[in-house]
Amino acid sequence: MIPAETYLLLSAAVFCIGLFGILTRRNALIFLMSVELMLNAANINLVAFSLQHGNLTGQVFSLFTMALAAAEVAIGIGIILVLYRNFSDVDVTKATTMRW
């Protein structure tokens, strides 16, 4: 049996990749993908602990998270569509009108 730490390391790695994507990229679609990576890092954690404790709750929970992520993607793509219509671009650094 593979120890839980391995899964946690994997999860941390996926999370950091997502975070890196958000911090460095300017394309909104890449943003969305990075967010998905971070969500799935959390899912890996949930499943890993579920396995560790022999309890199915975590896996059920990760199913919910996936449904949530699907809904989030629908909204996210909608936002990106509006962003493109307003700024003719999907570069997040250009949409800076929502400030003081």
Next chain:
Amino acid sequence: MAAFTYAPAIVLLPFVSFLVALFAGDRMPKGGALAGIAATGGSLLLSIWVALTVAGGETFNEFVYTWTASVEALQLRFGLLLDPLSALMLLIVCLISFLVHIFSLGYMNDEGETGLPRYYAGLGLFTASMLGFVVANNLLMAFMFFELVGLCSYLLIGFWFRDDGPPSAAKKAFLVTRFGDYFFLIGVVGIFATFGTGLFAPITEGGEVVAESFPMLAEHAVIDGETAGIAMLETVGMGPQAWFTVLGLLVLGGVIGKSAQFPLHTWLPDAMEGPTPVSALIHAATMVAAGVYLVARMYGFYAISPTALAVIALVGGFTALFAATMGLVKQELKQVLAYSTISQYGYMMLALGSGGYIAAVFHLTTHAVFKALLFLGAGSVIIAMHHNENMWDMGGLKDRMPVTYWTFLAGSLALAGIVPFAGFWSKDEVLYEALIHGFGTEGGLGTAYLAAYAMGLLAVFFTGFYTFRMVYLTFHGDARTDVARDPEPVHWNVKGPLTVLGILATTIGFINMAPVAKLTGAPIDFLHKWLNGPEEGGWPALLSTDLHHYEELLHEVPHVDPAYPLGGETGTLLVSAGVSLGLALAGVLVARSLYSGADPVEHTDKLGGLKTLLMHNYYQDEYQVWLATGVTYPLARVMNKFDQGVVDGVVNGVSSVSLFGGSRIRRIQSGVVSNYATLLTLGLVLLLAAFGIMGGWF
């Protein structure tokens, strides 16, 4: 007791007529006058019923309506106190108001005035407020109606608001009386805080006192030293008597404003700008009478304070003389009457201050009748003269308007104090009380009484003079203008009220002919009996608002006692009456010798500089305007500077610091999502690091 069930209707009927005239007056014949006449007539009938019931020995003192129910100590309630004093005053107010309403038909409707619904609504509310004030059984209710009376005087004095004079006079009346009412309000709050009640007379149920009145509490505190239920004494650090004097003087501020006593008398002559029937109502029965009535209503509270009594007597005596001198040189008919009003109310204050409770009530009654008569007579003359009030444009009206002349003459004889007209009996009693109490009272209070008496006595001469100067100039001699040669005729609605009041002015003095009663031993001092009540038990035992109780108080606390320096009681009475009658006659004769010719000339120029002083009313208006513009206004400007500079400066300084800080810190809001994400991540990392170091993870 049935009469007392309907007693609230005495107040409500004129109030209903106010509403009717206001909302339906322009759709009614006579502009709402009939509603007012019906309402005051109804109130008059109910008042007579109440007076008859009170004459039968019944009194009433109960709460009828609670409008703020909170803790037991601070319930604010409307209640009725119907005792001989308020029953008498109800009769006066209803009668005068009724007659004034009828007279208004001639003075306003027949003269083609516009805005009549407003006028009759004002009269109705005025009457209702005064009646509410009269029946009030506690100080707070009295104060509320006192203020309403002031509001109505403002509305009615400024009735012709399109001219220049009336709005200004109305504002002056409102502001000057309000200045006095300011002190009254503090006094009311002080009395409530001190005693926890504003009741004028204790409420009893089956012989048991269920709610004590503040004059009685004050009396127990001063005489028996029972200060248990009395708050504030510790706070103010005074003895009970000294503190009650302060409270009494504060309430007196309102009295001085409303009753037009020196130095707050300046509004009253200007109030002549209003319609003449309103002047009659203000000066005879409502507004001005309210001040004197208030002192009489809470007389038990003043009777235990020698200082307050001395102040009342001196203010009254001085005002009587001071106003009489100003009346000497006036050229307008109503101005002479205005100053005579101030002077006569001075007499009432003199009487109240010098222990002549009954004399004050008596003079209040007779004055209400003859001054209403004189004002309505003046109104009749003004109709005839096409609203010219200058007496030098009149003359010879005697033969052309006999009803007005004879009734006006009766009123003038009463005002001057000529036997046997009403004013003689009451004014003589005022002066007599001041004299005997002045001699009988020890110390400064007695001296004050004698000084006030001297001023009042001197004013008798001036009163006789200015009254008959007015009569001679208006009615005697030759007509000096075309209008006076052919005056406009007046109708029944003017002559009727004049006749009723003329008969009353001649006869109402007979209700208390004290000198005759003393000389003959006949029991004809009816007013004395009315206010005194039965010797044992009855309403005096319940309410303690009877004359006998007040006399005991005056004897016990300030030691106001009578003394008869001139040949015993009868001798003093006769000498006092003789002296005041002689002075009044002397004034009349001087006026006759100066002004009774066919073509009188002005003698006022002989007074020289004094004339200028009197014509300018001793520069009272000027000095009050100076007080406002020369003292108060600069002070207010300094205060404004302080407020704008220091107070606002601190507030603005604090806010500008946060504004500046905000304008700097907001720059971290760049609008770039990546920056926010970076900051979030950095924050999280820092937080984790901090927890790690604190929690010893490393």
